[in-house]
Amino acid sequence: MIVMYHYVRPVAASAWPRLKGLELDDFRFQLDRLGQSHRWVSMEQVLEAANGGAPLPEAAALLTFDDGYRDHAVHALPELLRHGIKAAFYPPVRAATERELLDVNKLHFILASLEDPGSLVDRVEDEASSLDRSIDLPTLRALHWKRNRFDDIRISYLKKLLQSALPQAVRTCILDGLFEHFVSHDQAQFADDLYMGLGELERLVDMGMHVGGHGVTHRRLSLLDRAEQEAEVAGCLPLLNRLGVSTNRFSFCYPYGDCDGTTLEVVAQAGFRGGVSTRATCAVIGEDNPLCLPRLDTNDILRS
Numbered sequence: 157m158i159v160m161y162h163y164v165r166p167v168a169a170s171a172w173p174r175l176k177g178l179e180l181d182d183f184r185f186q187l188d189r190l191g192q193s194h195r196w197v198s199m200e201q202v203l204e205a206a207n208g209g210a211p212l213p214e215a216a217a218l219l220t221f222d223d224g225y226r227d228h229a230v231h232a233l234p235e236l237l238r239h240g241i242k243a244a245f246y247p248p249v250r251a252a253t254e255r256e257l258l259d260v261n262k263l264h265f266i267l268a269s270l271e272d273p274g275s276l277v278d279r280v281e282d283e284a285s286s287l288d289r290s291i292d293l294p295t296l297r298a299l300h301w302k303r304n305r306f307d308d309i310r311i312s313y314l315k316k317l318l319q320s321a322l323p324q325a326v327r328t329c330i331l332d333g334l335f336e337h338f339v340s341h342d343q344a345q346f347a348d349d350l351y352m353g354l355g356e357l358e359r360l361v362d363m364g365m366h367v368g369g370h371g372v373t374h375r376r377l378s379l380l381d382r383a384e385q386e387a388e389v390a391g392c393l394p395l396l397n398r399l400g401v402s403t404n405r406f407s408f409c410y411p412y413g414d415c416d417g418t419t420l421e422v423v424a425q426a427g428f429r430g431g432v433s434t435r436a437t438c439a440v441i442g443e444d445n446p447l448c449l450p451r452l453d454t455n456d457i458l459r460s
């Protein structure tokens with residue numbers, strides 16, 4: 157079983173109590189429970205086993221942390237060390253090295269700043285059509301007005317519009333305006349607070365943790381052509397090399413879990429030995445493609 161985490165923090169006691177994140181106490185509870193039922197394994201062990209090497213123990217569990225949040229160094233790492241867990245971390249390159257705030261994170265904090273974020277639907281649709289007259293809102297509604305696994309229908313639709321359905325430039329323009337209005341005037345400072353920097357990533361590696369690739373700009377790879385996908389994938393290598401990750405330990409985490417046949421070729425050519433998606437099921441080593449191992453979300457197993 158591979159488990160995926162994003163924000164892990166004392167959410168209710170934080171400056172952003174509405175942020176969709178995992179409460180630190182629930183994280184601790186989950187580690188205690190999983191530790192009783194499972195055997196912790198590292199990404200290195202999974203890469204070995206998935207590529208024909210030493211098999212994993214029964215009921216193996218690997219923990220993965222996406223997006224390089226400072227939460228992971230501040231809140232998750234002490235708990236992992238206490239349990240002797242070697243987890244895997246996936247920072248997008250731009251966030252980690254250039255302190256650039258990702259669109260996906262702008263959206264999370266915009267939603268967390270409002271009591272009723274669904275009320276943004278009309279505003280976002282109006283802004284989208286005034287920015288680009290060719291946008292066909294009735295078709296977008298017909299395609300995307302449906303709930304996802306974790307959100308109500310309006311939030312699910314907003315996320316779809318602002319994460320993938322609208323053209324990139326339109327999305328970013330709307331997100332920048334909403335972020336400035338509702339969250340902060342200083343994206344750079346916000347990013348600096350939100351993401352781990354190189355020093356923290358180096359410390360993770362020193363502590364025996366795995367760091368892998370998660371794209372340069374955290375875009376959906378299947379929407380890109382091959383050259384763009386190659387740039388997003390190979391662009392992770394300088395950061396991994398700088399952190400001292402050896403080439404036979406490269407793993408890749410697809411942003412949004414999104415990949416296509418080209419992505420898998422590109423990732424393999426760049427030297428990655430394994431990859432993780434967001435297909436929500438238990439990984440079966442030996443059956444699943446090592447480059448596309450499924451992961452359960454922490455919310456899937458929170459109270460199980």
Ligand SMILES: [Zn+2]
Nearest residue numbers: 222223411412
């Ligand atoms: Zn991500």
